[in-house]
Amino acid sequence: MFKNKREKIDGNTFLLVITIVLFCIMYLAGMIVFKDRGFIKLQVFLNLFISNAGLIVIATGMTMVLITGGIDISVGSVVAMTCMLLAWMMENKGIGAIPALITVLVVGVIFGFAQGWLISYLKIQPFIVTLAGMFFARGMTAIISTDMISIKNETFLALANAKVYLPFGGTVNKKGVLVQPYVYISVILALIVLVLIFIMLKYTKFGRAIYAVGGNEQSALLMGLNVKKTKILVYVLNGFLTAFGGILFCLNTCAGFVEQAKGFEMEAIAAAVIGGTLLTGGVGNVFGSLFGVLIKGTIETFITFQGTLSSWWTKITIAVLLAFFIILQSILAKAKEKNK
Amino acid sequence: MNKIKKITSYRLFLPLICLAIVLLINVIKTPAFFSVTVNNGVLYGYIIDIINRSSELIILAVGMTLVVASSGGTDISVGAVSAVAGAVSIYVLGGGEPSVDAYQVPYIVSILVALAVGTLCGMWNGFLVAKMKIQPMVATLILFTAGRGIAQLVCKGQILYMRVDQFKQLGGFIKGVPLPTPVFVAIIVVVITYIILKKTALGLYIESVGINPKASRLVGLNSTFIMFLTYAFCGLCAGIAGTIITSRVYSIDANNAGLNLELDAILAVALGGNSLGGGKFSLLGSVIGAVTIQALTTTLYAMKVSADQLPVYKAIVVIIIVALQSPEFKKMIKNLKRKQVA
Numbered sequence: 001m002f003k004n005k006r007e008k009i010d011g012n013t014f015l016l017v018i019t020i021v022l023f024c025i026m027y028l029a030g031m032i033v034f035k036d037r038g039f040i041k042l043q044v045f046l047n048l049f050i051s052n053a054g055l056i057v058i059a060t061g062m063t064m065v066l067i068t069g070g071i072d073i074s075v076g077s078v079v080a081m082t083c084m085l086l087a088w089m090m091e092n093k094g095i096g097a098i099p100a101l102i103t104v105l106v107v108g109v110i111f112g113f114a115q116g117w118l119i120s121y122l123k124i125q126p127f128i129v130t131l132a133g134m135f136f137a138r139g140m141t142a143i144i145s146t147d148m149i150s151i152k153n154e155t156f157l158a159l160a161n162a163k164v165y166l167p168f169g170g171t172v173n174k175k176g177v178l179v180q181p182y183v184y185i186s187v188i189l190a191l192i193v194l195v196l197i198f199i200m201l202k203y204t205k206f207g208r209a210i211y212a213v214g215g216n217e218q219s220a221l222l223m224g225l226n227v228k229k230t231k232i233l234v235y236v237l238n239g240f241l242t243a244f245g246g247i248l249f250c251l252n253t254c255a256g257f258v259e260q261a262k263g264f265e266m267e268a269i270a271a272a273v274i275g276g277t278l279l280t281g282g283v284g285n286v287f288g289s290l291f292g293v294l295i296k297g298t299i300e301t302f303i304t305f306q307g308t309l310s311s312w313w314t315k316i317t318i319a320v321l322l323a324f325f326i327i328l329q330s331i332l333a334k335a336k337e338k339n340k
Numbered sequence: 341m342n343k344i345k346k347i348t349s350y351r352l353f354l355p356l357i358c359l360a361i362v363l364l365i366n367v368i369k370t371p372a373f374f375s376v377t378v379n380n381g382v383l384y385g386y387i388i389d390i391i392n393r394s395s396e397l398i399i400l401a402v403g404m405t406l407v408v409a410s411s412g413g414t415d416i417s418v419g420a421v422s423a424v425a426g427a428v429s430i431y432v433l434g435g436g437e438p439s440v441d442a443y444q445v446p447y448i449v450s451i452l453v454a455l456a457v458g459t460l461c462g463m464w465n466g467f468l469v470a471k472m473k474i475q476p477m478v479a480t481l482i483l484f485t486a487g488r489g490i491a492q493l494v495c496k497g498q499i500l501y502m503r504v505d506q507f508k509q510l511g512g513f514i515k516g517v518p519l520p521t522p523v524f525v526a527i528i529v530v531v532i533t534y535i536i537l538k539k540t541a542l543g544l545y546i547e548s549v550g551i552n553p554k555a556s557r558l559v560g561l562n563s564t565f566i567m568f569l570t571y572a573f574c575g576l577c578a579g580i581a582g583t584i585i586t587s588r589v590y591s592i593d594a595n596n597a598g599l600n601l602e603l604d605a606i607l608a609v610a611l612g613g614n615s616l617g618g619g620k621f622s623l624l625g626s627v628i629g630a631v632t633i634q635a636l637t638t639t640l641y642a643m644k645v646s647a648d649q650l651p652v653y654k655a656i657v658v659i660i661i662v663a664l665q666s667p668e669f670k671k672m673i674k675n676l677k678r679k680q681v682a
Contacts (some may be wrong), residue, residue, distance in 0.1 A: 071477070094544040118659065123668045125616050127414065127477065131603055132655040132662075139652030146648055258648055266485055279478045291560055319486030323468075326479065330472045 015289045015329065016315050017274035022321075023291050025147070026298050034305045042181040048297040052144040053081065053186040053269060054249030055296075057277075060197050061241030062268040067201075067214045068099050069281025070119060070126035074133030075242045076264030078111060080256075081137040082246025087256030090156060095157035105243050112202035112239015116232035121151070139273065141258050148257035155320055160251040164188060166179070188246040193244065210234055212279030270298060270318055274325050355613050355642075358661055359632045362639060370642050380572025383518045386638060390544050394634035395522030396422075396581040399628040400601060401528050401608035403577030406533075406570040407610050409550045411469055412618025413476025415571065418578040419601035421461040425582030426592045429454035430500045437503040447506065455579040461487070462575015463568070470567035484602070491594035492494060501591040511588030522584050534623055546570060550618035604633055605659055614667065663671040 030039050038044065049056070058075050065072045082104045089100040111133065118129045151157065163182040173179050201207035209230045212220040221227050249261060273279065274295060275288025299317045303309045366373040366386070376385035376420050394562055400418050407415045434440035435448040443450075461483055468479035537543030548556045553563040581601070586592050610616055611632055612625030637656060640650050663669050 118663065121668065122663055122666045124662050124666050127660055128606075129618065129659070132605070132658045134655075135603075135658070136655035139649050139655065142646065142648030143652060144644070263418035266481065269481065273478065273481075279475050284353055296504065310492070312492045312497070315489035316486050316493070319482050319489070322485060323482045326468070326474055326482065327472060330474050334473070 006063055015325070016164040016285055016291075018292045019275055019295070019325075020326070023295050023298065026295065026302075029163075031306070033091055034302075037305055039301075039305060040152055042166070043171075043179075044301065045178045046166075046183050046187070047295055048301065049187040049190070050184055051252065052293050052297045053184070054245040054247075054252065055243035055264070055271070055293050056190040056246055057193050057241055057289060058264065059268045059293050060194050061238040061245070062265075063277050063284050063286050063289045064197065064201070064210065064234055064277070065238050066124075066269070066272055066277045066279055067210055067284040067322045068231055069214045069217070070231070070235075071269070071279070072115070072130045072133075072235070072238055072242075073127065073265040073269075074111075074115065074130040074137055075245075075268055076136035076261045077134045077141070077250050078108065078239070078242045079246040079261040079264055080258065081141045081144075082108065082243050083250040083253065083260055084141045084144050084149070084256035084258070086156075086250050087151050087249065089279075090151055090153040091149050092145070097153050097159070100153075100154065100156075101247060103241060104247065106198050108239045108241075108246070110239070112236040112242070113232070114334050115239070116235025118233060120228045120231035130278075138258070140250075141256075141260075145256070146258060146332065148255055149257070150266060152153045156251075157254065159185060159237055160254055178292075184251065186251045190245075190248055193241065193303040194290060203288065206233070206268020207231070211282060214283075216282070238323055267296060267318075268295075274321055275323075276329075278329065351613055351622055351659075352628065354624055354661075354665060355611060355628045355632065358611060360630055360633065362632055364633045366635075366639050366642070373642070378518070381516070381518060382513055386642060388520070390631065390635050390638045391523055392520040393489055393638065394631050395520075395526040396584050396598075396601065396635060397604055397608055397650050398526040398627050398632040399519070399577050399581045399584075400527055400605040401572030401612070401630040402533050402623060403570075404605045404609050405612070405621050405623055405626040406546060407476070407574045408606075408614060408616055409618055409621035410546045410567045411476050412571040412616070413469065414606050414609075414616065415462075415464060415465060415480045415574050416477060416602045416606075416620035417461065417480040417487055417580070418574065418605055419598040419603075420484050420491070421575055421578040421597040422582030422585060422601065423460055423489050423491040423592070423594055424461060424494070425454040425458040425579040426586035427494040427500070427594055427599050428457045429583055430502050430592045431494050434500060434502055436496075437500075438498045439503065440508075441503050443504060451583055454583045455576060458579020458582060459572055460578045462572040462578065465575065466568035466571030469571060470564045473615055488594055491592070491597070495538060495592060497594075499591055499593045501589065502586075506589050507587060511584050511586070511590075522588075525580065525584060529577065530623065530627055539625065542566075547620050551620075568655075605630075608633055610665075611658070611661055 033039075059077065062072060065328030085104050085107065086100055088093040089103065090097060115129050118124050119126050120207050143197050162185040165180040165183060166180045169178055170233065201210065212223065212225055213227050213230050217227055243280070250256070254261070272284065272289045272293030273291070273292070275285065275292035277288060296314075296318060299314050303311060303313055341597040360386055370386070373386045374437060376383055376388060379470070404415060404418065407413070425483065429450040432445060432453050433443055443639050447630055465480050465483060468474045468482070469476050472479070488667070510525070514520065537546075545556070549561060549563045549566045553567070557563045582598065585597050608629035610629070611630030612627070614621050614625055636654060637650065640653055
């Protein structure tokens with residue numbers, strides 16, 4: 001019995017547990033330190049999701065790509081391109097919200113397909129391909145428009161401002177009115193995507209193939225899996241998710257401009273790594289990435305609540321956490337090798 | 341026929357062709373491209389500009405080449421590290437004041453400090469990659485994320501200026517010398533590195549470690565140390581680049597100094613015909629790659645492409661070049677030819 005349990009908690013689950021525990025400790029610490037400033041409110045917790053809905057979806061896609069042993073550093077630029085394209089189509093071309101949304105999703109899929117084809121069929125390193133993709137998408141954003149475009153489309157704004165109130169956890173404000181905590185519709189969409197991808201990775205043939213390809217490409221090939229097809233599908237799906245995440249991001253900002261979402265790719269990768277995804281491939285969990293995103297959000301909330309700290313502390317703290325988790329991963333990997 | 345094959349199979353053939361094509365486009369588009377004029381005893385012209393601007397890139401590409409060769413990975417922190425090195429050097433030089441007219445310490449001290457900071461960052465990366473066996477991209481991701489934050493911390497979020505004429509010489513011109521100073525720095529770095537690699541067995545060791553670290557260890561090479569050394573050296577190169585960057589604009593802006601430079605440096609290595617998988621490398625190839633990238637940038641500027649739109653063309657060119665160099669593509673072409681014959 002005992003032995004069985006020990007086997008179950010292997011290094012990878014251990015990493016996930018550490019991430020979750022760390023998040024809980026950080027959040028509890030925040031509750032104690034900033035108690036009088038309302039950190040304890042449920043709404044503050046929900047705001048973590050509201051401001052990071054897009055990142056959650058993108059980190060999910062990134063996790064999937066990382067599991068195959070690849071990487072996609074173009075996501076930040078693709079998000080910017082998505083936002084800009086949306087804004088440009090709706091404001092400058094007068095296209096309706098629904099056709100515009102569908103168009104950007106199609107563009108995302110095409111982008112993912114192009115990158116996936118170069119990576120899986122021409123066997124160019126993912127880093128180089130997506131690096132070029134990153135340049136390309138950022139440049140395209142500038143070609144569409146170098147000015148900032150604010151979105152005023154009514155359908156889109158209605159979607160952006162659609163609040164969903166939770167039936168519990170309301171607080172009474174200073175005027176004595178009961179305020180129910182709420183989330184925007186983007187959060188619900190993000191969580192649906194997360195759960196769907198989780199189920200796909202865990203229970204479908206395709207999902208298991210992704211892990212197999214990432215674990216050992218040669219073995220997967222010998223097992224009879226179509227490695228190239230699996231890889232290209234992952235990049236296509238990731239392209240779709242990136243565009244989708246871009247839409248959610250846009251619902252938050254309601255604007256398109258060239259410098260948008262810079263460094264997003266590194267945030268997504270950092271979230272995945274903090275969540276226990278190995279960059280060598282084969283290991284990863286989308287829920288870990290969710291907690292990675294939440295940890296990043298919590299640090300940002302700390303800094304806003306604290307008030308005097310400057311924003312670059314976010315970067316430094318994330319980097320320290322990243323270092324911590326990466327070194328932990330490496331120590332665990334070494335221990336595993338010794339046990340063999 | 342045999343002779344042609346010999347030429348085309350030469351390692352630097354493709355990189356050189358790429359550079360030639362970029363320059364050829366210029367000859368057609370802007371005939372004045374190759375003209376060099378003398379103003380105030382200093383050379384001016386597009387060509388001089390390309391060589392001048394590519395100096396930092398060449399220096400970084402040299403370090404990056406060795407990192408790629410020894411570990412099969414890339415150091416994505418070089419841009420951020422050069423920002424840190426630049427920030428620290430100006431901080432030391434000006435005592436932390438936002439705008440300074442006189443040195444607080446001798447100039448040479450600040451240069452040494454910048455180089456030391458760069459090397460230190462490189463050593464941290466090297467420790468993680470070589471000793472802790474972490475994938476290079478991930479290990480350097482840490483400094484990539486933190487670097488600019490640290491640089492801003494040093495500058496206290498401000499842009500620090502150094503308004504001393506001597507300070508501008510490293511990134512500009514030394515009186516009486518017609519060529520810009522960064523060119524000389526780049527040449528010195530390349531030549532010294534080349535000599536060290538060729539005159540000692542170090543170059544061979546690095547290639548051997550890159551091809552198979554375990555086998556190299558078994559024949560008695562200290563793989564870990566050699567890998568560590570390349571990262572430390574890459575950090576040093578980033579430090580040197582940092583001092584040039586700050587001197588060029590006689591200030592340090594932690595957010596923008598050396599921005600996206602790591603990407604250009606990696607591209608330079610790839611364009612130079614080096615495999616990003618590690619192993620055999622060509623220093624000269626990377627230098628040609630760096631010049632190609634800068635030539636491309638300058639060409640596009642000369643063709644009145646805006647700075648924001650530049651990346652699109654860069655990306656297309658890069659993908660074409662890398663695709664042409666990929667073995668799979670060559671295989672496809674071969675198969676096509678075979679089909680035609682049959």
